Structures are given as C-alpha cells and as structure tokens.
Amino acid sequence: MTARTAAQRPAPKTAVPEPEKPASPSVDRALTVLETLVGAEEGLTLTALAKATSIPLATCASIVYTLEQRGYATRRVVGRSHFWRPTLRLYDLAAPLIRREDLSEVAQPQLRELADALRMPAHVGVLDGASVVYVAKAATPGFIQFDTYPGKVSPFNLTALGKAIAAYLPDAELEPLLDHLVQGTGPKARKATARGVRTQLAKVRQLGYAVEDEEETAEIACVAAAFFDSEGAVAGSIGVTGFARELGGRKLVSATELVVRQAKEISAKLGF
Structure with missing residues (x-):
C-alpha cells in the first residue's frame, strides 16, 4: 500500500461549533x-x-x-x-434601571462640587424597597476612605440619604417600609419604631434636609437632601459623609446649605 501524497490526502474537516443551547x-x-x-x-x-x-x-x-x-x-x-x-409595563420594569444610570451621569457635577467644597465624599442614593442604594459617588483624595461605594445598600431609616427620600413618599408607599425598620448599632441610634421614624421624617420635610449622626456607625455622620423629577415625585437624594466631629456647628450649617443647593440643581436638571 502506497502512502498518499499531500495533494491526495482529504482536507481536514473544520469543526462547526454547535449553537449554544439556552439553559431554560x-x-x-x-x-x-x-x-x-x-x-x-x-x-x-x-x-x-x-x-x-x-x-x-x-x-x-x-x-x-x-x-x-x-x-x-x-x-x-x-x-x-x-x-x-x-x-408600557415593560417601561415600568426598566425605568428604575434607566433612572439610576441617568442619575449617575446627571449628578456628577453636583457630586464633584460637594466633594471638593466640603472635602468629604458625596453620594447619590435611590430607594429600593426599604433600602437605599448608593448609585454614584465623588471621592476625595486622602489616606482615609469611607466604606461607601456605588452599589452599597443600607437600611433607609439609618441613613441621611434614605430618610431624605422617605420624607417625601406618599403615605401609601411609606407605610410598607415602616414594617422593615432596622435597629442601628451606633452610639446615637434611636429605637426603630414607626412612630419615631414618622417624627423624624416630618422634621426632614420641615428643614429640607436629613441628618444621620452616629446612628448606623460610630463616629460617622451624613447630611442629605432629596431631589425631584419632572412630575414632582421624589427621585433620589444627594449627600455627604464625614466624621461626626467634622459635621457639627458651622460646618454642619455650610454642609446643609451646599447639599440643599445641589439637590435643587439636580431637580432642575430633571425638569422639576
């Protein structure tokens, strides 16, 4: 039997990948x-x-x-x-994701201005059930960095970002959240009761901003204000996080003024 020459040998077959089957x-x-x-x-x-x-x-x-x-x-x-x-139910399904993506872009100038002016990290949060989700952040340079990042989730009643939003929810939307309150572990944590949270939220509406002072974590404080969409519904909140010792007295006054101003800027961008 003679060996075939290269020209006589059949061409190798090219493997055709099978289409990937769906898992479901x-x-x-x-x-x-x-x-x-x-x-x-x-x-x-x-x-x-x-x-x-x-x-x-x-x-x-x-x-x-x-x-x-x-x-x-x-x-x-x-x-x-x-x-x-x-x-359009499909739009309702996607709207929260679209809003979060848009907010991270829309709010960047306001976040940067807050972080630079106060030398504290600034954040934008949105409500997801009884939790507030951090969707954007402007960090500050330095060795000390706070444990805040886009995607972080915290109980709404233990954060200034969450309380700033919840203060403007219709009662029908707020009521279910009050069944999921989380007790803070910070040294200044208040007892988590529906009545107590309602009192706090009423004060937030009166002042125009929310403060969290060592309720979730020792030595950490936050200030936040809500912003609104074109229909007047609360769309999220913007705020800063710092050491409690740095967010007091005149620094607290200047911080709240800047936070409220930037929240109004974002509201204007959203058509409010």
Missing part, C-alpha cells in the same frame, strides 16, 4: 415572543407570532396569555382575529 428553553421562548412583539410595528395574530418566532402555536398562545395576565401584553379583537401588542 421555556424562558428563552417567552423572551423571544416578547422581543418579537416589541419589534413588530403592528399587532400580531397568534398565527403570525408563531410563524415569526418558530414556536408551536399552542406554546405561543400560552406565553401571550401569561404576558396578558401579568400586564406585559394586550390584545385587540377585530372580528375573529386577536392582535397582540406589548404594553
């Missing part, structure tokens, strides 16, 4: 249906939707009926045909 086919189908509805210029019938997504008709029907029950799809009946469209 049912979720994948539901998202495909939703994305197809969003991308369609007009409402789609079940038959058209099944054809566009390559999903069996019965499965497609189950998905859109579920989307309808959850408020993400609606249908218009014309004769015997049902035309399906997505609803």
Whole structure:
C-alpha cells in the first residue's frame, strides 16, 4: 500500500461549533415572543407570532396569555382575529434601571462640587424597597476612605440619604417600609419604631434636609437632601459623609446649605 501524497490526502474537516443551547428553553421562548412583539410595528395574530418566532402555536398562545395576565401584553379583537401588542409595563420594569444610570451621569457635577467644597465624599442614593442604594459617588483624595461605594445598600431609616427620600413618599408607599425598620448599632441610634421614624421624617420635610449622626456607625455622620423629577415625585437624594466631629456647628450649617443647593440643581436638571 502506497502512502498518499499531500495533494491526495482529504482536507481536514473544520469543526462547526454547535449553537449554544439556552439553559431554560421555556424562558428563552417567552423572551423571544416578547422581543418579537416589541419589534413588530403592528399587532400580531397568534398565527403570525408563531410563524415569526418558530414556536408551536399552542406554546405561543400560552406565553401571550401569561404576558396578558401579568400586564406585559394586550390584545385587540377585530372580528375573529386577536392582535397582540406589548404594553408600557415593560417601561415600568426598566425605568428604575434607566433612572439610576441617568442619575449617575446627571449628578456628577453636583457630586464633584460637594466633594471638593466640603472635602468629604458625596453620594447619590435611590430607594429600593426599604433600602437605599448608593448609585454614584465623588471621592476625595486622602489616606482615609469611607466604606461607601456605588452599589452599597443600607437600611433607609439609618441613613441621611434614605430618610431624605422617605420624607417625601406618599403615605401609601411609606407605610410598607415602616414594617422593615432596622435597629442601628451606633452610639446615637434611636429605637426603630414607626412612630419615631414618622417624627423624624416630618422634621426632614420641615428643614429640607436629613441628618444621620452616629446612628448606623460610630463616629460617622451624613447630611442629605432629596431631589425631584419632572412630575414632582421624589427621585433620589444627594449627600455627604464625614466624621461626626467634622459635621457639627458651622460646618454642619455650610454642609446643609451646599447639599440643599445641589439637590435643587439636580431637580432642575430633571425638569422639576
């Protein structure tokens, strides 16, 4: 038997990668249906939707009926045909994420000005359930750095950022939060009661800003003020964090004035 020459040898087969299979086919189908509805210029019938997504008709029907029950799809009946469209419930789902991303950009000049003027780290926070989430920060140079960062989550009733926001919530939105109060461990922590928090929030509205003085952590204090969106609803808060000994007397007065001013600047940017 003679050996084949290079020209005679069959070309090596190129491995064709198999398409990655979704971890959950049912979720994948539901998202495909939703994305197809969003991308369609007009409402789609079940038959058209099944054809566009390559999903069996019965499965497609189950998905859109579920989307309808959850408020993400609606249908218009014309004769015997049902035309399906997505609803703005999707916007409600994404709005908090969009708002957080926008705020980190919108508030940067105000954060920087606060941090530079007071030589303290400045933050923007938004409310997520009974917690305040730090979504942006302007740091200050120096060896000592506070344990605050974008993404940090703290109980709303133990932070100036959280109290500044909660003070302007409608009662229907505030009431559920009062069932999730957290007791502070700082030396000046007050007993976490719904009545006590309501009293604090009333004072915040009266003053126009919130103060947290060694309630969550010893030696740490914060000052924050709320800002509002174009419809007048509270959208978040901006504040500074420093050592309690540095946020007292005249320094506290100047800090609150600057914080309130910057909060108003952000409100104006948001159309309030």
